[in-house]
Amino acid sequence: MPLELIIVAALLAAASGLPSLALPRRSAWGQRLSVFLLVLAAAAGLAGAFAGLSAGASEALVLPWPAVGDSLVGLDPLSAFFLVPVFLIGALGAIYGLGYWPAGKNPRTSRRLALFYGLLVAGMALLLIAREAFAFLLGWETMALSGFFLIGLEDQREESRSSSIVYLAATHVSTLTLFGLFLLWRSVTGSFALERAASMSMGAMNAIFLMALVGFGIKAGSIPLHFWLPGAHAAAPSQVSALLSGVVLKMGIYGLVRTLSLLPGIPAAWGGLVLSVGAASALFGVVFALAQHDIKKLLAYHSVENIGIILMGLGVALLGTSSGKPELVALGLAGCLLHVWNHSLFKSLLFFGAGSVVHATGTRAIDRLGGLGKAMPWTAALFLVGAVAICGLPPLNGFVSEFFVYLGLFDGLVSDGAGLAMAAFAAPVLAMVGALAVACFVKVTGVSFLGSARSPEAEKAAESPATMLGPMYILAALCAFIGLAPSLLAPVLDSAIACWKGPLAASATGAVANELPRIGTLVPLRQVGLAAAGLLVIAALTAFLFARGTRLRGGARAPRRPTWDCGYAKPTSRMQYTSSSFARGIVGMFAWLLRPKAEPERIQGYFPEEARLHGEVEEAVLDRALRPAFHGMESLSRWSHRFQQGLTQQYVMYILVALVLLLCTLLPFDRILAFAFGGLGVAP
Amino acid sequence: MIDALVHVLLLFALPPLLLGVIGKVKAFFAGRRGPPLLQAYRDIAKLLRKLSVFSETTTWVFRAGPIVTLVAIALAGFLVPFGAPSAPISFAGDMILFAYLFALSRFFTTAAALDSGSAFEGMGAAREATFACLSEPALFFVFLALSKQTLSLSLADMLGASSGTLSAAAMAPLVLLCLGLFLVILAETCRIPVDDPATHLELTMIHEAMILDHSGPLLGLIEYSASMKLLVLESLFLSLVMPFRSGVAWIDWALFALESLALAAAIGVVESVMARLRMRRVPYLLTGALLLGGSGFILLVR
Numbered sequence: 001m002p003l004e005l006i007i008v009a010a011l012l013a014a015a016s017g018l019p020s021l022a023l024p025r026r027s028a029w030g031q032r033l034s035v036f037l038l039v040l041a042a043a044a045g046l047a048g049a050f051a052g053l054s055a056g057a058s059e060a061l062v063l064p065w066p067a068v069g070d071s072l073v074g075l076d077p078l079s080a081f082f083l084v085p086v087f088l089i090g091a092l093g094a095i096y097g098l099g100y101w102p103a104g105k106n107p108r109t110s111r112r113l114a115l116f117y118g119l120l121v122a123g124m125a126l127l128l129i130a131r132e133a134f135a136f137l138l139g140w141e142t143m144a145l146s147g148f149f150l151i152g153l154e155d156q157r158e159e160s161r162s163s164s165i166v167y168l169a170a171t172h173v174s175t176l177t178l179f180g181l182f183l184l185w186r187s188v189t190g191s192f193a194l195e196r197a198a199s200m201s202m203g204a205m206n207a208i209f210l211m212a213l214v215g216f217g218i219k220a221g222s223i224p225l226h227f228w229l230p231g232a233h234a235a236a237p238s239q240v241s242a243l244l245s246g247v248v249l250k251m252g253i254y255g256l257v258r259t260l261s262l263l264p265g266i267p268a269a270w271g272g273l274v275l276s277v278g279a280a281s282a283l284f285g286v287v288f289a290l291a292q293h294d295i296k297k298l299l300a301y302h303s304v305e306n307i308g309i310i311l312m313g314l315g316v317a318l319l320g321t322s323s324g325k326p327e328l329v330a331l332g333l334a335g336c337l338l339h340v341w342n343h344s345l346f347k348s349l350l351f352f353g354a355g356s357v358v359h360a361t362g363t364r365a366i367d368r369l370g371g372l373g374k375a376m377p378w379t380a381a382l383f384l385v386g387a388v389a390i391c392g393l394p395p396l397n398g399f400v401s402e403f404f405v406y407l408g409l410f411d412g413l414v415s416d417g418a419g420l421a422m423a424a425f426a427a428p429v430l431a432m433v434g435a436l437a438v439a440c441f442v443k444v445t446g447v448s449f450l451g452s453a454r455s456p457e458a459e460k461a462a463e464s465p466a467t468m469l470g471p472m473y474i475l476a477a478l479c480a481f482i483g484l485a486p487s488l489l490a491p492v493l494d495s496a497i498a499c500w501k502g503p504l505a506a507s508a509t510g511a512v513a514n515e516l517p518r519i520g521t522l523v524p525l526r527q528v529g530l531a532a533a534g535l536l537v538i539a540a541l542t543a544f545l546f547a548r549g550t551r552l553r554g555g556a557r558a559p560r561r562p563t564w565d566c567g568y569a570k571p572t573s574r575m576q577y578t579s580s581s582f583a584r585g586i587v588g589m590f591a592w593l594l595r596p597k598a599e600p601e602r603i604q605g606y607f608p609e610e611a612r613l614h615g616e617v618e619e620a621v622l623d624r625a626l627r628p629a630f631h632g633m634e635s636l637s638r639w640s641h642r643f644q645q646g647l648t649q650q651y652v653m654y655i656l657v658a659l660v661l662l663l664c665t666l667l668p669f670d671r672i673l674a675f676a677f678g679g680l681g682v683a684p
Numbered sequence: 685m686i687d688a689l690v691h692v693l694l695l696f697a698l699p700p701l702l703l704g705v706i707g708k709v710k711a712f713f714a715g716r717r718g719p720p721l722l723q724a725y726r727d728i729a730k731l732l733r734k735l736s737v738f739s740e741t742t743t744w745v746f747r748a749g750p751i752v753t754l755v756a757i758a759l760a761g762f763l764v765p766f767g768a769p770s771a772p773i774s775f776a777g778d779m780i781l782f783a784y785l786f787a788l789s790r791f792f793t794t795a796a797a798l799d800s801g802s803a804f805e806g807m808g809a810a811r812e813a814t815f816a817c818l819s820e821p822a823l824f825f826v827f828l829a830l831s832k833q834t835l836s837l838s839l840a841d842m843l844g845a846s847s848g849t850l851s852a853a854a855m856a857p858l859v860l861l862c863l864g865l866f867l868v869i870l871a872e873t874c875r876i877p878v879d880d881p882a883t884h885l886e887l888t889m890i891h892e893a894m895i896l897d898h899s900g901p902l903l904g905l906i907e908y909s910a911s912m913k914l915l916v917l918e919s920l921f922l923s924l925v926m927p928f929r930s931g932v933a934w935i936d937w938a939l940f941a942l943e944s945l946a947l948a949a950a951i952g953v954v955e956s957v958m959a960r961l962r963m964r965r966v967p968y969l970l971t972g973a974l975l976l977g978g979s980g981f982i983l984l985v986r
Binding site: 370371373374377380384387388391392393394399402403406407410411413414421424427428429430431432434435436438439441442443445446447450451452523524527528531534535538539542543546549550558559560561562563564565566571573575576577581582583584585586589 | 735736737738739740741743745746747748751752754755756758759773775776777778780781783784785787788790791794795797798799800801802803804805806807809810811813814816817818819820821822823824825827828831832835836837886896897900901905967974977978981985
């Protein structure tokens with residue numbers, strides 16, 4: 001039954017864009033109808049997913065597919081776990097789009113948006129329930145291609161066009177790698193079905209692992225395969241950015257977790273590799289985020305960071321598998337999976353918040369904002385909630401999943417094993433990532449929402465409509481819920497990490513228990529929740545008592561004066577610290593990596609002219625490695641241009657020459673030679 | 685129950701005295717008599733009675749900053765043992781909560797600073813956020829080493845147990861870790877050589893620059909939570925270097941109070957005999973702390 005619900009939901013989502021195609025362009029009804037269909041799909045999908053999660057068992061269904069033979073779809077707790085954010089964020093994003101991208105104001109794009117948005121959700125649902133390579137790839141490509149059309153939605157803008165092309169190239173490299181992966185899978189196991197392989201040679205396993213790491217890593221955006229991500233996620237409309245960052249990236253994680261859970265054994269080196277890739281993604285992702293001045297690009301780089309944290313959790317789980325420690329597997333996998341949910345919640349919340357800012361001011365440049373908290377109090381407060389959550393701070397949800405990963409690392413250290421002790425070095429890295437994330441989100445929150453307005457656009461800002469705020473309330477409430485009551489999630493996590501029973505049993509040597517421990521017995525979830533709740537309650541109480549106490553003494557009449565600014569009489573908003581100046585110290589520390597470019601104009605004389613300072617940080621992989629490499633290839637292949645002039649006559653001539661040459665092969669060369677040389681009197 | 689009560693009493697009553705001791709020691713080195721030992725209590729009490737002035741640019745975040753900071757640091761104070769072998773709140777992994785509570789207070793302090801829209805406060809906030817990126821991992825190296833050494837995952841066990849189980853081989857890494865931790869304490873509590881709490885030059889300040897616009901009761905709260913932060917971090921350090929405990933609760937509490945005052949005096953000496961580092965040198969000092977912690981950890985797990 002749950003599986004049928006998911007299939008119905010996927011079909012509804014795929015069809016959600018169709019009604020608006022039949023209606024006039026400016027009609028709001030097409031959009032409303034498609035949102036209604038998506039919400040309906042989400043209701044069915046979430047019901048199915050939660051039913052699948054609580055059932056714990058997997059169910060499968062054979063769908064006839066004439067072209068490639070029968071196709072399998074199925075639902076197990078792991079699929080169900082990933083289906084939850086797909087439908088939740090999908091529906092919330094569609095509702096948000098009513099206010100953010102109304103059909104009346106965007107007649108050219110809104111129908112396309114509705115169509116591909118629905119297909120994106122449906123594609124993800126399909127790939128999650130696929131139990132066979134063809135269905136998986138069908139879902140994968142539907143997702144990838146609808147993503148392309150959504151990123152390039154505003155194709156009148158150069159930025160959208162170029163980032164969607166980069167995205168298309170990257171996602172096709174990923175798909176190509178997956179083709180290789182599944183072909184190898186077929187040749188080793190004898191079928192395209194995604195079922196546990198009983199045994200496999202070491203070389204084949206390594207090849208499959210590496211192809212999965214690259215193919216799914218491109219989609220997930222782990223460093224250095226993240227190059228397509230910041231541009232693409234910044235160019236798309238905000239609810240699409242939320243879906244791309246919050247959910248689509250997780251499909252890469254799903255693919256990796258699923259593939260690894262099907263392999264017969266896990267060597268120790270894999271865990272180390274995944275953990276290192278994760279740590280590098282987390283650290284470099286946040287460092288690059290700090291250097292951004294564009295609010296959406298900054299958030300996109302933060303996805304790289306969070307994917308890194310997710311991969312670190314997976315790395316801990318892999319190390320636990322190879323060393324036969326079930327508690328490490330449970331902690332790492334629970335951290336990985338819970339962070340998947342958490343990141344989809346707070347990243348969507350932040351992208352919705354950033355979208356509200358863009359909606360109100362028309363700019364994404366952080367340094368042109370400021371003081372929005374007064375004009376948009378709710379957006380500011382909700383963005384702040386998202387910022388606290390993404391930094392992994394208590395009392396919100398980010399803390400819980402990072403807590404799992406930390407605990408896994410500490411646990412590995414305490415329970416001995418030299419390799420696990422080295423893995424513990426990831427803990428200080430994670431701590432540094434946390435501190436950098438705090439710096440980054442204080443920067444973006446403080447510079448955008450606090451202080452005073454830096455530009456006329458920011459001064460004229462107004463609060464967003466309820467259709468945009470509503471989804472943000474829901475997301476913020478969910479962030480708080482997971483942070484305050486993590487123990488309620490324990491059963492869900494327990495049934496989702498059960499997918500790892502197989503690999504653990506295969507790796508466990510002899511006496512080691514291969515039963516996965518319950519997450520509630522490993523992590524003091526109740527205490528974590530109580531501490532978070534206590535923190536919130538005591539802070540609220542203190543604030544209340546404090547406000548009361550000072551009001552009794554006339555605090556309500558507290559005078560308002562200009563900012564003191566050390567006695568400067570007329571402070572202006574231009575004197576505030578900007579995002580660039582805030583991040584300058586850290587950008588300086590990481591200058592070897594970021595190589596910031598600044599073009600200062602020299603200030604001369606006692607009464608200098610107006611001067612400008614422009615600074616930016618390039619995307620390291622795309623701008624410094626890939627673009628130069630492709631330009632090199634282009635100039636190498638330029639000599640072939642002389643044959644490619646685009647003249648029809650020339651091509652006809654090529655065809656003729658080729659034909660003549662081919663006909664020449666039919667000539668009896670030996671007889672001609674004999675005739676020619678025989679005439680000279682030479683013996684044949 | 686009594687344990688918890690005494691803990692609460694120490695946590696809430698002792699901190700301003702530490703500031704008094706530091707002030708006295710610095711005055712002694714300068715050849716002055718200095719303010720009375722209890723001056724910090726009087727200052728905070730006076731500030732709490734005063735009226736506030738708020739900047740026109742500020743929002744609720746500005747007022748939330750000091751309150752969240754106080755609550756977060758007080759909660760962190762419940763996680764560390766004060767001389768006694770246990771802490772009021774203790775569970776597996778509480779050291780992570782401990783570190784992240786400090787991060788939470790930092791988030792709100794720096795956000796409140798940016799809310800004033802002042803260049804100086806933005807500068808202080810940027811510095812605070814930058815330097816924390818180095819001191820936080822250093823703190824985690826200390827936690828990792830302690831957890832490895834005592835095979836436990838909670839702060840109370842790590843710090844309480846470290847007294848009896850020290851072997852000679854564990855001493856060398858411990859010395860490195862203590863040095864690193866001391867530098868972290870100096871940085872986190874904004875003391876010389878990282879920051880100068882007594883300077884009058886706004887351009888060179890970190891913590892004091894962030895609170896330039898706070899006034900009245902909120903300023904009182906900030907001063908109070910700063911001193912509490914000092915006590916909480918000191919207790920971490922003291923459990924490492926002072927493993928002598930009598931086992932009798934009352935003596936241990938008294939001993940802890942005396943030790944923390946002595947450590948405050950030591951900080952006062954450091955403040956008196958050293959000059960503040962140039963701002964661009966501070967990251968090198970903190971990198972030093974990070975490397976000390978890392979080397980100590982490697983020595984331990986080698």
